[in-house]
């Protein structure tokens with residue numbers, strides 16, 4: 001039996017390019033670049049200056065704000081510059097440049113913690129101070145996610161191993177190679193949330209991962225693995241909650257409104273590393289793939305190396321690239337340069353040719369209705385797109401545009417390459433901006 005949700009569709013996943021490739025650990029580069037913006041939340045203040053010597057795991061920037069999380073150096077060396085630099089979002093963001101001494105000397109602040117002897121607030125402080133954010137792409141600070149309002153009763157912890165975006169296999173490899181980190185991280189999260197048991201959702205196209213995680217979960221005794229039908233966007237929070245628990249997050253609501261918290265599989269692994277080794281989030285697994293990459297694979301990298309460094313590690317480009325994307329092809333961010341650095345949310349780097357999906361031709365809507373048939377939020381993307389183009393924000397709100405989870409499915413399957421999502425995003429941003437101004 002496999003669990004699923006209504007809507008969505010199976011898309012070609014191209015995971016065969018990398019799912020069988022063991023994670024390759026890469027050394028650091030000469031210079032590491034750390035943008036101060038690697039999370040959703042309050043901006044950070046610098047804690048270092050040019051010329052300072054820093055150690056691996058040392059805080060480079062932080063703030064007192066609760067909804068925020070620090071950025072750490074992944075290597076030891078010397079701060080050689082601080083200036084605006086190209087961020088994967090396309091913006092120029094203040095970034096700390098560290099010249100790597102290749103010693104990887106650890107900061108004195110790095111030491112293990114015993115979660116069993118800590119209070120709830122102390123546990124959350126470890127998560128915050130380790131700079132942990134949602135590593136699936138969202139970048140929401142994990143300690144905030146683990147602090148739902150007291151009036152919301154949480155009874156479902158769902159660990160997201162769906163990895164439904166095409167090409168990406170980083171979480172798949174994590175489950176195969178270090179399942180014990182995932183199980184340990186889940187126990188820590190359960191302790192923080194005061195729950196007895198948790199669930200892991202994994203798509204059935206990862207049978208080997210289901211097998212290993214089921215064995216480990218049975219040994220743990222308080223975790224259940226839920227096999228999920230391979231369908232996009234199975235890993236979206238609302239769809240995953242419905243598939244695993246049968247509960248619906250209300251329109252405009254959050255997972256906590258359905259009594260659930262969803263955490264990415266690599267994020268829970270990071271929780272284990274933060275407690276057992278005291279290591280902040282300074283390394284991650286990145287899938288480098290696509291039909292323009294010479295040797296696609298999965299790489300464990302120190303944060304702050306450039307995309308170019310990663311691409312070279314994967315053998316470089318094998319043909320002309322039409323589109324370079326950080327993240328998956330459905331929800332990722334298109335890149336116009338290989339200069340941006342790997343940040344906490346870099347789950348993958350894809351280089352695609354025109355045949356591989358790197359097209360962006362435009363033609364008008366032919367009203368085929370495909371986007372309506374498959375929208376996982378049961379919206380009418382063609383009308384939302386039309387209202388956006390006409391500037392009719394009132395009508396767009398009436399048609400629940402804010403419920404769009406920006407999964408990109410409507411744009412993917414639009415035969416006219418109309419690309420409803422782009423227009424939907426524009427209208428959503430305008431509506432949210434207008435609301436902010438009114439406040």
Ligand code: SF4
Nearest residue numbers: 375404405407408410
């Ligand atoms: S309207 Fe939003 S939720 Fe629906 S398919 Fe398009 S991007 Fe996905």
Ligand code: SF4
Nearest residue numbers: 365366368369371414
């Ligand atoms: S899928 Fe594209 S062409 Fe078809 S109705 Fe939706 S927007 Fe129009």
